[in-house]
Amino acid sequence: MTAQLTLALSKGRIFEETLPLLEAAGIRVTEDPEKSRKLILATNDPGVRVIIVRASDVPTYVQYGAADFGVAGKDVLHEHGGEGLYQPIDLNIAKCRMSVAVSAGFDYQSAVHQGARLRVATKYTETAREHFASKGVHVDLIKLYGSMELAPLVGLSDAIVDLVSTGSTLRANNLVEVEHIMDISSRLVVNQAALKLKRERLQPILEAFERATSLKA
Ligand SMILES: Nc1ncnc2c1ncn2[C@@H]1O[C@H](COP(=O)(O)OP(=O)(O)OP(=O)(O)O)[C@@H](O)[C@H]1O
Numbered sequence: 001m002t003a004q005l006t007l008a009l010s011k012g013r014i015f016e017e018t019l020p021l022l023e024a025a026g027i028r029v030t031e032d033p034e035k036s037r038k039l040i041l042a043t044n045d046p047g048v049r050v051i052i053v054r055a056s057d058v059p060t061y062v063q064y065g066a067a068d069f070g071v072a073g074k075d076v077l078h079e080h081g082g083e084g085l086y087q088p089i090d091l092n093i094a095k096c097r098m099s100v101a102v103s104a105g106f107d108y109q110s111a112v113h114q115g116a117r118l119r120v121a122t123k124y125t126e127t128a129r130e131h132f133a134s135k136g137v138h139v140d141l142i143k144l145y146g147s148m149e150l151a152p153l154v155g156l157s158d159a160i161v162d163l164v165s166t167g168s169t170l171r172a173n174n175l176v177e178v179e180h181i182m183d184i185s186s187r188l189v190v191n192q193a194a195l196k197l198k199r200e201r202l203q204p205i206l207e208a209f210e211r212a213t214s215l216k217a
Pocket residue numbers: 010011012013014054055056057072073074075076094095096145163164165166184185186
């Protein structure tokens with residue numbers, strides 16, 4: 001009997017941008033997560049199923065082997081730490097950057113140089129902690145789960161650490177990007193035990209993903 005493979009994806013951009021890669025491996029998801037409330041989706045391959053989880057939960061499902069493989073942003077992987085995960089391929093999808101942003105009138109350089117504590121609101125506390133520690137800037141981190149752009153506008157924080165792509169969310173809220181922390185794209189992550197035990201099933205899919213990714217680059 002061939003092993004069943006479970007792929008963890010989040011709804012939205014990661015699901016949409018992974019579909020062509022799956023197709024390159026001959027796999028078609030037969031249900032639409034935007035239309036269905038189902039969390040386990042079938043594919044045309046009876047040996048492969050897709051589970052729909054929150055973007056930030058993908059590494060956890062894969063780490064514990066509840067999914068054999070998944071797709072997660074570098075932002076999410078950096079926060080998770082990557083324990084128990086093999087990360088063979090940068091899929092070059094869901095591309096954006098992690099940045100520090102402040103209200104347009106805020107003098108960030110002076111605030112940083114004066115050595116005062118900076119209040120920083122973010123969902124990405126580990127990444128922010130590392131970034132400011134490497135610069136020797138003292139920060140008070142305020143953990144948020146979304147709509148980070150609001151925090152400086154209502155006095156919750158001096159700065160935010162968030163993802164930026166087109167910059168339109170920052171512009172719409174009169175914020176400016178003052179530091180680029182890292183470029184972000186999504187990676188394929190594989191459970192380390194599954195990589196050994198289900199290698200025969202996984203390998204052709206990983207190879208197809210790799211080919212499709214390099215063709216796109
Ligand atoms: N504006 C963007 N442009 C391109 N890629 C993005 C953008 N925003 C986020 N991403 C990338 O896509 C991934 C998934 O983002 P998505 O918005 O679907 O989930 P999320 O709302 O950040 O996560 P969660 O549901 O766990 O809170 C992010 O982890 C990031 O790597």
